[in-house]
Amino acid sequence: MDRQNRNTKKATKALIVVGVILLLALVAAVIYFYTIKDREDDEDDFSEVTCGCYLIDPAVVNDCGDPKRAFVFNLNTVSSDKTCNASCDINDIADNLLNSTTPKESFKSCTVRSISDTRCENMILKDQDGKIITGRVNPTDEINVEATFDKSTYIDYTFKVNTENIIPDKVEGNKISKKLVDFEGVNSVEIIATAKDAQGDQINSIVCRRVVDLQTSIGTTVTGMVALTEKQADGRTKISSITISVGQLTSDNVKIRFSFQPAFTTLTASDAITIESAKGTISMSKLDLYDTKNFSSDSFNILNDHTGELDITAEVFVNDVNIGSATTNVEFEEIDTQPAEDPTDPTPEEEEAIADEDKSNFTVSKSVAQSCVERTVGNNLAAYTITVTNKKSAADSITSIKDKLPLGFTYIEESSTINGSAISDSTMVTVTPVGDSQEIVWQPTSPWVVQPSGTLIIVFESTATGSSIPGQNLNEIIVNPVEIPLDPESLRAEVAITVAQDCDNITEEEATTPSTGIFDNFVVRILFGVMILLTGWLIYVRPEGNILSERIITSRIYEELQFNSYKITNPRKYFEEKTLRKKSKVR
CATH class of the missing domain: 2.60.40.10 (Immunoglobulins)
Incomplete structure (x- = not known):
């Protein structure tokens, strides 16, 4: 009986020690995940966000939504902890500088909440009289284009006019210009200013894209x-x-x-x-x-x-x-009578056998029209744009595109458009719930075919729900090509959007990426509690528990913990033990 009592007391002591250790571990975890801040937070190291606004002539187009219809574009860049707003005021332009008869008060200002590519900063179109073209000219008019880039070190400066590449008349520093004439037989002119950076990537900024309508007696013409x-x-x-x-x-x-x-x-x-x-x-x-x-x-x-x-x-x-x-x-192509081989999961030997020029070479970018959303209806809409570009010299195919929405965001049904055309979710879009978020997959019945230097553009909308996390939330996109990719990393892209209580007054915490601890998950908390109870039950009841408790009690760690606990519970015994240890060391 005495032996059993001693074992019970030992087991009780061991259970208390284990419980204290687990409690300390829990406290340490909470402190680590919820209290400690990164050094970067102290340094206020924020990235930059660029937004913009543009003016449209209601005599040409009535509604916002197509930045190519702009005739003036203004940008504003701020740190990501602030709300980005750009200002466009028609009164900043004198009446005699516009080639439109539209009253000034009728011009509309439109907003672009986020602009990813700002390397082409401005583009102005003027007629032969030096007046700003607001969106429409006569076929006999001149269109004088001047585009301004953020630096003068780019190469291959080019104007694209209705998909035709045209060399600028002048390249002066970071500005390029071109006079365009002879528009007979067409109803509109699309003008894009572009160049290549040091890595050979094409500059593709919405700021430097314009569409101009032509007034003509011919109703329509096939072009x-x-x-x-x-x-x-x-x-x-x-x-x-x-x-x-x-x-x-x-x-x-x-x-x-x-x-x-x-x-x-x-x-x-x-x-x-x-x-x-x-x-x-x-x-x-x-x-x-x-x-x-x-x-x-x-x-x-x-x-x-x-x-x-x-x-x-x-x-x-x-x-x-x-x-x-x-x-x-x-x-x-010639009809292949041989049975098609499964292109998935090629062996390393098969990958080596495929030349680099035969591999797919897609790049993907992601942007969001809003830099900040709130969790209330009316201010919780986020419009995302996915742009996939074929860098290959031949046409190539894409099987599917997958988008992982941030935590607490939901896809708006029937909101997808592909290359400007609306699509039905039932024919191409699959939305799968993943916890408190969603995964969207666009997959046609037959792979998309993208021409050389061509693009596939998907635009869709989502909303931030009450379960979204305040702060910077990342949205990731993955492209799945038919062929083996030349660079798998180029098939992934992500963009951040801020979730805030008030987007006009973003707090310091909301401007950072939210961090979640291991105890945020309800299931994890339950499992952790079960583990503590199970450990205590094993120590107190099972024979294996007695063996474990004896090993714990006789261990060096337990002796040190018990010795240090005397400092609080029994100071006299602490100093006695301390004196005995010193004497034993001397011996």
Whole structure:
């Protein structure tokens, strides 16, 4: 009985010691995760955020949303702990400096909350009289473009005019300029100022992109056509989409007559034609091109067995009047009769066998229109933009794109657009809950085909809910190409957005990245408590517990803890033990 009592007392003491140790560990963890701050916080080392505003002429476009319609663009850069606001005041421009008859009070100011690429800082368009072009000119007018970059060390300064690269007339320091004339036969002119940095990356700033409409007696004119192709699982090549530039149509009574060389049956489409007047385009998707219900007879299925080159000519009719035609050339690959091999998970030998020029070479960037959102309805909307660029010299394909939303953010259904066209979530978007957040995957039935130097742009919206964490929240994007990537790191990108109680008064804590401790998770806290109880039960009841308690009690660590505890619980015994230890050391 005495032996059992002694063991019980030892077990009780061991349980108390273990409990104290675990309690101290818990306190230390809480202090570490919630009290200690990084040195960077003390130094207030904040990144910078650039926002902007622009002016539009309501006689040209009524609503904000397309920065290319700007005629004045102002930027403002602040540290990320502050709210970024830019100011655009039409009164800063004299009346006689504008080529518009619109009253000053009617001009609109639009806001861009976040601008990722600001290397091209400003671009102004003026006519032959030196007046600022607000968005519309006559075909006989001049367009004099001047763009300003943030530094003069860039290379390959270029203007892109309706996708055609044009060398500037002048390059003076960080400014380039060009006089543009002869706009007969087109309804609008898109102008982009760009260059390359030291790494060879293309500068692509929304600040230096403009679209100018042309006043002309010709209602609309066909100016170009793009036909994209994709290879099917059976080896055949199909047309994935056709887009025709026609200017701003005022009628929806549109027909397209397709003819081919080498000769195939002429096809006339009257249904499933998507008209986008704001962009000046009409288009048809793969599903519509291969559906006989949209044509007077047959469909693009007549091309199923074709291989080699093919010229496609599209004649556009508006209200049964021919407004013009355009031709493009596409390549139909030879049909591969061999069974396709699974491209996933290639072996190291297979990767080595693929030359670098054959690997995919995509880069991805991510931006968000708002630098700060709140957790209240009306101020909690975040609009994200994903831009994927094909750096390869040949067309390449993308299987899917995955986006991991920040904690507490939710995707807004049916908010996705791809290259400016709205898509249905049911056909391409999959949203999967991940804890208190979501993972979004865009995956078409057939891989996207991106032309050389072409881009795939996805825009979508999300909202910050009450479970979002105040502070800087990261949003990550991952691109999944069909081919093995040349640089896997280039397929990932992320962007930060601030969640604050009041975006006009961001606190110091809200301007930092939120840190979460191991005890934030309810399940972790429960498991930790169960572990403590289980340890105590084993020590007190099980025979193995007695063995463990004896080892703990006889250990050097336990002796030191017990000795130091005497300093508080029994000072007399502490000094007696201390004296005995000193004498034993002397001996």
